[in-house]
């Protein structure tokens with residue numbers, strides 16, 4: 001059943017607001033992700049409405065319905081009586097014409113089924129066998145009781161919902177192959193389509209907003225009225241969507257056998273159910289609606305921003321519209337409308353107190369006074385959240401105060417112990433805060449807070465950042481009066497108009513660099529001197545070599561000459 005409500009994971013910002021607003025806490029936070037637990041959800045729609053990111057959506061049955069129409073299937077509409085709130089300028093004749101333009105075969109009001117449901121409630125009142133009679137018209141209330149109050153299922157009227165009653169009547173009159181499409185303000189009707197208890201009675205459920213979009217897409221003409229339309233002889237069941245609407249439909253005399261009470265809004269319904277269970281109340285006929293304002297306050301009408309007051313007004317007017325058209329063939333068809341309710345509780349392993357205390361202690365809640373019960377994690381109390389952790393639905397890190405304390409103590413440790421000086425400067429360039437390293441570096445006393453930063457540092461960089469909005473990173477700045485060379489990083493914390501300043505003392509590095517520079521210069525000068533000397537020696541050697549070579553050349557030439565002369569003389573003698 002998880003598929004009814006979907007989640008756009010990338011849109012979810014893990015704010016836990018949906019968990020906070022889920023009346024049965026059927027939303028888990030696992031693997032850093034929200035997840036609806038289908039076997040615990042009662043499809044009240046709260047989580048969709050409260051999500052500030054609109055990360056959740058209802059999976060639409062529209063493609064399925066359109067496909068069936070295209071395939072030539074005969075689709076019969078069971079139209080929730082609250083349609084008049086979503087489409088106030090219409091009535092059953094206009095809605096019938098509009099829906100037929102979309103391809104539906106026949107249109108009737110679900111209120112026809114509601115009338116038969118009322119008759120079943122009256123029978124139960126007459127029998128007077130039940131301790132209390134809790135109405136079963138709201139599928140979310142049925143799920144709430146079946147999943148969370150198994151002991152109260154015997155007090156839930158064993159009667160089908162109006163739409164199931166109506167679907168049975170449609171199939172009785174138009175044949176078992178008739179496909180019934182419910183259109184209404186409710187998400188839990190989508191669940192009714194899928195609930196195996198209902199077999200294939202419902203083909204699908206559409207919501208009013210889906211229908212509105214479809215009407216717009218097809219440019220449906222609302223000026224027409226369906227002359228073949230069917231209405232209702234008894235229009236009183238059109239009150240069903242308003243709180244107290246069921247009680248209004250009961251026979252006045254007969255209903256006096258029980259104390260009749262209408263309760264709407266899931267939290268108040270839970271209070272009432274708790275009270276029945278705890279205080280063993282009896283003698284009540286309880287009309288329970290999960291939505292505040294009944295179906296008129298259903299999640300879809302709320303998401304369409306339709307005001308309850310206007311809805312109630314148009315609904316009352318619609319009840320008063322009589323003899324609009326001949327009554328539907330289904331009206332008054334009496335069938336079997338009873339059903340059994342069964343427990344659908346989720347089996348959970350038992351959790352002992354020791355484990356709960358261990359989880360509480362792991363987030364610093366070592367005594368009841370330390371349990372803040374702030375609700376930030378999505379759970380009403382620290383204890384509830386600890387139990388959810390043990391059930392695998394929540395995670396220890398969801399405790400925001402604990403995580404904040406942890407982050408604060410970590411950052412405090414870093415700030416207090418870092419050798420980097422840290423200053424916070426306001427937009428008037430006065431010192432707001434500083435850490436011990438900054439105090440030591442700049443000789444700041446306690447009175448430094450509130451003093452102009454220019455009394456200790458050059459304010460040039462700070463003014464530049466404030467005026468330009470551009471941060472300055474690692475700017476080297478010498479402060480001769482302090483005997484310091486600092487590397488300054490100035491960051492603008494935009495919203496707060498505060499400057500966050502990091503001061504790294506690089507005086508020693510600078511001194512070392514200076515020393516290194518001097519050594520390098522001296523070495524270079526010395527090397528130059530040596531080279532020059534060497535060059536001079538080379539030159540001298542070259543000169544010497546040059547002279548010697550010349551003399552040698554002259555001597556050798558002379559020697560050669562002499563040898564040649566001697567040879568010539570010898571040859572003359574031989575001749």
Ligand code: SF4
Pocket residue numbers: 011012013014015016017018019034050051052053054055056
């Ligand atoms: S409300 Fe739920 S789904 Fe929406 S952003 Fe917050 S945690 Fe995510």
Ligand code: SF4
Pocket residue numbers: 005021022023024025026027036037040041042043044045046047048
């Ligand atoms: S639909 Fe209702 S019950 Fe289901 S998860 Fe959302 S808030 Fe909870």
Ligand code: SF4
Pocket residue numbers: 371372373374375376377378379380381382383385398399400401402
């Ligand atoms: S203190 Fe933590 S665990 Fe307790 S309710 Fe607040 S956020 Fe949840």
